[in-house]
Amino acid sequence: DLGQTEWTISTLQHVREKDYDVLLIPGDLSYADTQQPLWDTFGRLVEPYASQRPWMVTQGNHEIEFIPLVADPFKAYNARWLMPYKASGSTSNLYYSIDVAKAHIIMLGSYTDYDSKSDQYEWLRFDLAKIDRAKTPWVLVVVHAPWYNSNTAHKGEGDGMRQAMEDLLYNARVDVVFSGHVHAYERFTRVFNNQADPCGPVYITIGDGGNREGLALTFDDPAPSISLYREPSFGHGQLILLDGKKAQWSWHRNKESNTSVNADEVWLESLSSKTSCRPVPLKFAYDEF
Numbered sequence: 681d682l683g684q685t686e687w688t689i690s691t692l693q694h695v696r697e698k699d700y701d702v703l704l705i706p707g708d709l710s711y712a713d714t715q716q717p718l719w720d721t722f723g724r725l726v727e728p729y730a731s732q733r734p735w736m737v738t739q740g741n742h743e744i745e746f747i748p749l750v751a752d753p754f755k756a757y758n759a760r761w762l763m764p765y766k767a768s769g770s771t772s773n774l775y776y777s778i779d780v781a782k783a784h785i786i787m788l789g790s791y792t793d794y795d796s797k798s799d800q801y802e803w804l805r806f807d808l809a810k811i812d813r814a815k816t817p818w819v820l821v822v823v824h825a826p827w828y829n830s831n832t833a834h835k836g837e838g839d840g841m842r843q844a845m846e847d848l849l850y851n852a853r854v855d856v857v858f859s860g861h862v863h864a865y866e867r868f869t870r871v872f873n874n875q876a877d878p879c880g881p882v883y884i885t886i887g888d889g890g891n892r893e894g895l896a897l898t899f900d901d902p903a904p905s906i907s908l909y910r911e912p913s914f915g916h917g918q919l920i921l922l923d924g925k926k927a928q929w930s931w932h933r934n935k936e937s938n939t940s941v942n943a944d945e946v947w948l949e950s951l952s953s954k955t956s957c958r959p960v961p962l963k964f965a966y967d968e969f
Contacts, residue, residue, distance in 0.1 A: 681708040681740065681860045681887040684722055687914045687934060688890030692729055694932060694940040695916050702780050703733055706860035707740025707790070707824035711892055712756065714745045719760055737761050738787040739774055740824040740860060763787070768807060775800050777807050782921050784816040786854075790824040790861075794841045804845065808852040809962045813952040817924035819854045821881070826859040828871055828883045830907045833862050833896035846873065850880055851960035853951040856919070856929075860887035863896040865917075865931050866910040867944060876906050879957035882948065886931070888914045909944045916940075925953040 682688050682705065695703065710722030726735070743757040752758070758773045765776035774789035786807060794800050811819060827842035829835065838859070849857065850872045862885050872880035888895070895912040903910065915933040922928065931944040951957045 681706075681863055681891045682722075682726075682889040683708070683711040683891030683893075684718070684725055685890045685892055688725070690934045691889050691914060691916050692726070694934065696729060698918060700733060700918070702785075703729070703735045704785065704787075704820075704822050704858065705735065705737040705889075706822045706858055706887070707738050708742045708860055708887070708891065709737060709740070709757075709761065711742050712745070713742055714747055716756060719756055723760065736763065736778060736785065736787060736822075738822055738824060739789055739791055741791060744791055770803050770807075771799060775803065779816055782816055782924055783818040783820050784811050786819070786821045788821060788823040788841075788845075790838065790841060795844050801844065801848075804848055805962055808848060811852065813959070817950050817952040818856075818921055818927065819852065819952075820919075821849060821854050821857045823857065823859050825861045826866075826883070826885045826887075827857065828868050828874075828906070829862055829885060830866065830900045830904050830910065831862045831864055831885075831896050831912075832898045832900065833864070837861070848962075850877075851962065853879060853957050853959045854881045855927075855948065855951055857881045857883050858917075859883070859885050860889075861885075862887045863891060863893060864888055864899075864910065864912040865915060865933075865944070866899075867908050867929075867931070867946070868906050869908055871906050874906070879951060879954070882929075884917065884929070886915075886917050888912075889916065890914060908946075911943065913943070915943070925950050 712718035768777040770776045777786045825838035827838045866885040868883040870880040927948045932940040933943040
């Protein structure tokens, strides 16, 4: 949820100070909202960064543009932010996967079909089944609308997708699910089906890049037991994969325009290193023959 504000510039400056391999953005890029020149100003804003490091993105609700005589609501997004979706066997720029270092990263689409009969669902099943945890012991998922959220903003908007796909991610032992949409930061424990589960993914909402709509200031009170840290501030996160077993996640709040503060930090252990959390093999129709 970057947008094109003073806070966007601050966030990008802080990110630029880090030595990172890839920047993952869970949707809502330019906030053009059918005003096509804003796609161009956004491109000029991020070019100094996106020309130096890979930017891997998925679509958010602000990428949906209903333009007269244009049938595809993602025409501008797909034209300007073409991702390498074909390499992962996907037929849509709205969802795909990539390998970076020791991580298999799956970018899902909140705003295209995701039910059990959809192309995205079938692609996800095959993609998860092909993961080699010896090569990529970490599995990360990025999606726009959060599946878990204790902020009053956008409450329940990711529930349908969660109900359709959560079993797939859980059985494949996905390590972390990142989302945007809610303009605040929140970190959950490992979760499955609304309950703490040592074999479930860690869910992290990080829709706090900048944007013109401001912060989502109100959280449920009291916080649910599965929510471990939450704060309505702009900032960015950093995931450092030390090896196939350990990783360090930290969230950095924008304190001032030229400084950031490490406000939340946690060490993660990959589920692939836990014998008690072995993946559940996916079954396909041809397995029966």
